[in-house]
């Protein structure tokens with residue numbers, strides 16, 4: 666496993682992105698099937714009525730089987746959509762099966778903007794996040810745009826706003842020992858890989874620390 670503290674953030678991103686891109690199409694298909702088996706029967710997935718996921722890019726694990734299953738079960742499925750302005754903002758917009766998409770400035774497909782189909786993140790039940798690297802404590806390293814952290818920043822201000830449940834999706838090879846936490850990082854409930862679940866156990870620790878409480882006395 667990669668030791669995060671021996672690399673700068675950009676170096677860590679390069680290394681982990683190269684790892685996931687090196688997976689063959691057959692390995693990617695297999696990983697997508699295993700991911701589906703990890704999640705499809707889980708209560709968090711079964712209960713969710715409004716859920717956001719993503720279209721894979723740059724070797725990310727593919728949630729397409731979960732998307733199809735969600736649509737089969739009549740759930741509302743949302744994709745991230747980069748706002749024209751401000752350019753740092755990302756929204757979530759409902760898509761229909763077979764809807765035509767367009768490419769954003771990072772060449773990732775997204776729906777055509779339509780305000781009536783958008784939903785605020787706190788009104789979603791489940792958010793499946795792409796990531797570059799993860800650790801065992803709910804830590805997430807993304808592509809570096811800060812889009813998810815910004816969209817979820819309300820969680821750091823309102824600790825009792827629980828929605829949506831945040832699940833990172835990744836290939837097992839994207840795990841690192843421990844990511845340094847930034848003040849704006851929003852911890853994941855768990856990360857699900859093709860091999861299993863990694864509960865975000867640092868979450869409470871982190872939230873307690875943020876609230877200025879001290880759990881441990883010397």
Ligand SMILES: Nc1nc2c(c(=O)[nH]1)N(C=O)[C@@H](CNc1ccc(C(=O)N[C@@H](CCC(=O)O)C(=O)O)cc1)CN2
Nearest residue numbers: 719720721722745770771773795807808809810812813
């Ligand atoms: N599948 C997927 N969709 C997503 C994200 C993601 O991580 N994965 N995002 C999560 O935030 C947002 C897009 N964020 C991104 C942030 C940076 C780069 C990036 O640096 N890409 C290039 C440069 C490409 C270019 O400028 O043309 C790179 O590969 O270096 C890409 C996406 C919204 N949609």
Ligand SMILES: Nc1ncnc2c1ncn2[C@@H]1O[C@H](COP(=O)(O)OP(=O)(O)OP(=O)(O)O)[C@@H](O)[C@H]1O
Nearest residue numbers: 805806807808809810811812813814815818847849
């Ligand atoms: N809540 C926020 N408010 C303002 N700026 C933010 C916020 N969250 C993150 N940022 C900015 O976004 C930039 C990128 O953050 P970071 O490297 O953590 O992104 P990331 O989580 O890897 O990317 P992404 O979420 O898009 O996948 C940082 O420079 C940070 O200052």
